[in-house]
Amino acid sequence: MALSSIDISTEYIGEIVESSTSQFTSESRELNGAPPFGSFVKTLGALPVYGLVFNVCTHSIEPNRRATAYGLTEQELREEQPQIFELLKTEFEAVIIGYGNDHGPQQVLPPQPPGIHSFVFPCTESEIKALTNSGDFLRSILCGNRLPADDLIIASVRNAWAARASDMPYLVSIGKDLCRLIRDDYDRLSSIMRRISQ
Amino acid sequence: MNDLWNNLNGSPNIQDGGEIGVVTQGSLTEGVEMKLNPDRSVEDVKAGKFVVIEGYKNQFFSMITDLSLDATNPEILLYPPREGDQLLHSVLNGSSTYVTVALRPMLMLEQGEEIVDEPRPVKTIPSHFSKVVEAEEEDVSRVFGSEEKDDRFFNMGTPLDMDTPVCINLNRFVERSNGIFGKTGTGKSFLTRLVLCGLIKNKKAINLIFDMHNEYGFRAMKEGGQGNSFVKGLKQLFGNQVALFSLDPESSRQRGIQPDHEVYITYDQVAVEDVIALQDELQLNPTASESAYLVYAMYKDRWLRQLLSIDGPDVEQFAEDIGANKSSLSALHRKLKRLENFPFMVNSLNGADAVDTMMDYIDRGIHIVLEFGRQTGMLAYLLVANILSRRIHEQYVTKSEKFYASQNPEDQPKHLVITIEEAHKFLNPATARQTIFGTIAREMRKYYVSLLVVDQRPSGIDEEVLSQLGTKITALLNDEKDIQGVLTGVSNASGLRSVLASLDSKQQALVFGHAVPMPVVIKTRDYDEIFYKAMGDLSDEEKMKKAEAASAAIFGD
Numbered sequence: 001m002a003l004s005s006i007d008i009s010t011e012y013i014g015e016i017v018e019s020s021t022s023q024f025t026s027e028s029r030e031l032n033g034a035p036p037f038g039s040f041v042k043t044l045g046a047l048p049v050y051g052l053v054f055n056v057c058t059h060s061i062e063p064n065r066r067a068t069a070y071g072l073t074e075q076e077l078r079e080e081q082p083q084i085f086e087l088l089k090t091e092f093e094a095v096i097i098g099y100g101n102d103h104g105p106q107q108v109l110p111p112q113p114p115g116i117h118s119f120v121f122p123c124t125e126s127e128i129k130a131l132t133n134s135g136d137f138l139r140s141i142l143c144g145n146r147l148p149a150d151d152l153i154i155a156s157v158r159n160a161w162a163a164r165a166s167d168m169p170y171l172v173s174i175g176k177d178l179c180r181l182i183r184d185d186y187d188r189l190s191s192i193m194r195r196i197s198q
Numbered sequence: 199m200n201d202l203w204n205n206l207n208g209s210p211n212i213q214d215g216g217e218i219g220v221v222t223q224g225s226l227t228e229g230v231e232m233k234l235n236p237d238r239s240v241e242d243v244k245a246g247k248f249v250v251i252e253g254y255k256n257q258f259f260s261m262i263t264d265l266s267l268d269a270t271n272p273e274i275l276l277y278p279p280r281e282g283d284q285l286l287h288s289v290l291n292g293s294s295t296y297v298t299v300a301l302r303p304m305l306m307l308e309q310g311e312e313i314v315d316e317p318r319p320v321k322t323i324p325s326h327f328s329k330v331v332e333a334e335e336e337d338v339s340r341v342f343g344s345e346e347k348d349d350r351f352f353n354m355g356t357p358l359d360m361d362t363p364v365c366i367n368l369n370r371f372v373e374r375s376n377g378i379f380g381k382t383g384t385g386k387s388f389l390t391r392l393v394l395c396g397l398i399k400n401k402k403a404i405n406l407i408f409d410m411h412n413e414y415g416f417r418a419m420k421e422g423g424q425g426n427s428f429v430k431g432l433k434q435l436f437g438n439q440v441a442l443f444s445l446d447p448e449s450s451r452q453r454g455i456q457p458d459h460e461v462y463i464t465y466d467q468v469a470v471e472d473v474i475a476l477q478d479e480l481q482l483n484p485t486a487s488e489s490a491y492l493v494y495a496m497y498k499d500r501w502l503r504q505l506l507s508i509d510g511p512d513v514e515q516f517a518e519d520i521g522a523n524k525s526s527l528s529a530l531h532r533k534l535k536r537l538e539n540f541p542f543m544v545n546s547l548n549g550a551d552a553v554d555t556m557m558d559y560i561d562r563g564i565h566i567v568l569e570f571g572r573q574t575g576m577l578a579y580l581l582v583a584n585i586l587s588r589r590i591h592e593q594y595v596t597k598s599e600k601f602y603a604s605q606n607p608e609d610q611p612k613h614l615v616i617t618i619e620e621a622h623k624f625l626n627p628a629t630a631r632q633t634i635f636g637t638i639a640r641e642m643r644k645y646y647v648s649l650l651v652v653d654q655r656p657s658g659i660d661e662e663v664l665s666q667l668g669t670k671i672t673a674l675l676n677d678e679k680d681i682q683g684v685l686t687g688v689s690n691a692s693g694l695r696s697v698l699a700s701l702d703s704k705q706q707a708l709v710f711g712h713a714v715p716m717p718v719v720i721k722t723r724d725y726d727e728i729f730y731k732a733m734g735d736l737s738d739e740e741k742m743k744k745a746e747a748a749s750a751a752i753f754g755d
Binding site: 168171172175176178179180184186187189190193194196197 | 270271273274277279283285286288289290292293294
């Protein structure tokens, strides 16, 4: 997608603060404003990089300090201690599932990791469709380190399915790919499929 | 949502002639296996169906012999998806749970090759992942020929779920003795009538039919029919090409039929072999034949008349005179007395001898149906069929030897096909070696006579005879022994076994052997008005018109 078509100043949802070939971490633009777990995001650089959000965390901006419990509701806190919200930040981590070139989104790792301070945007429906037209993205999830694989599969497949207007044959074909990838682990398959379709 | 599911599970997309699966494994001896495409429902794939495997160089014409449900993970079988869990059901279908179809390649043709004469047996197997497609109409006519091509071919029916006719090659059919088998009520008589019509119409052989139940000559009952439940017999279809002989003229007349000839047999025409053939029916002792031969040695052709003319107490004296065992001869005498009850057994003939008349008809190319009328007992059937066939065969042997000596085409005897029902009575292992039918079945067409064996109990037929039968047309058989019997002499019979046991009980038959390039399951041709027309029969109106035209031609308007 051309950079010019996006209003960078208003539409970005995060900014990359840590980057590697397989994963990146972004700071959310707003506190508690991270994209949902399992959603598809992208960075816009020389080569757009596509990722899948697998972890969201909110903590103090200073590494050595922790937030303290006040025993107040958020509303009361905002009225009495508004400064503490300035001392917190939300970060989200994404596993990289592909990058874009002249032929559109490719389901392989990018030649270079996304640049630090690049902005992060949510993927469009057509990009989600292109990234999930085969079950290859499931392999990236299953092979990734320290990923909550089953839940991430459930959330991402639900998103991909929603992008296709809940098309049943698509869900069945993804289910078949998954079945092969998890080597006929019947318990796991039935649990995942049940939770996807709930 | 429900519509979506219906598309996935309930009614898979079925495209006619489309790909139904791919070959996954197999061997030349065991046949090949195919994984069914997940979009095909297993319930649409039937045993016996005719399919084509598209190899790189060859097409393999194959028959589906078995189907099995498989799963990659035994756990799925222990904990099947819950009812209503259609998503999981669809996901598993074709991936973890799948259908394997066993195929038996029956015939191999190079792409575009035509069958010239001898079909080539399968000598190799298709490579991995070769496509398996449903046979198309042109494949069927390429393999089985078509009636338009040649008068060799005769339409017997269509493959399962198809409309193209499957033809048998009648030239090859009459080269050997053949068999028609099936349980009672599966349409054996219809199949037989169909084959006989083919032979008569295409003039491939002269038929002599021993019609035990009076169902070939004139009209016959149609089983399960509604309304008009009679069908036409051969005489009605082929008119004066067929002659009706009757053993029981009274019964024929009662049914409104005027037989062309009445058949009587004199006691002098009964040979000792004919009596031995009745061993089972008359419960003769093994020594009976020895006693009979002793009588024969003394009285020659008059032996039976002589034996039966003696009354009870004199038999022992008679036995002493000829040096036979008293009790054995009196048992034989007692049992043969039953023959005197048959109205067709006479001391002397008034008219011409039945065999001479039959030979005269056969020489003129006229087919013969011998009706038994009310003489439906096995004893009468065995006796008459044996006597007549033996004598006709004797005449054929003489004729053929004359032809072999002169090599004059005019002397060549016309090929004769003898149709016998309840064949296991003639051809059981105990009697097949001694009766004339055993001889005919074994010597093939050396003397221009072959058999069409119709039977419901093939396991009762001698194995040697069964293995010599060229073409077998088999309707449903359930008994394992019968199936085994029919498949005697067939290589790679294991696949056909399941096909045979899964035939419908009506209008379906498995045809295999000499007259077809490959075994095939057919839905037999309807025996109806369309068939009558194809056989050259005219409807009543047309007959009337023809008669009017003929009379106008003779007498003027």
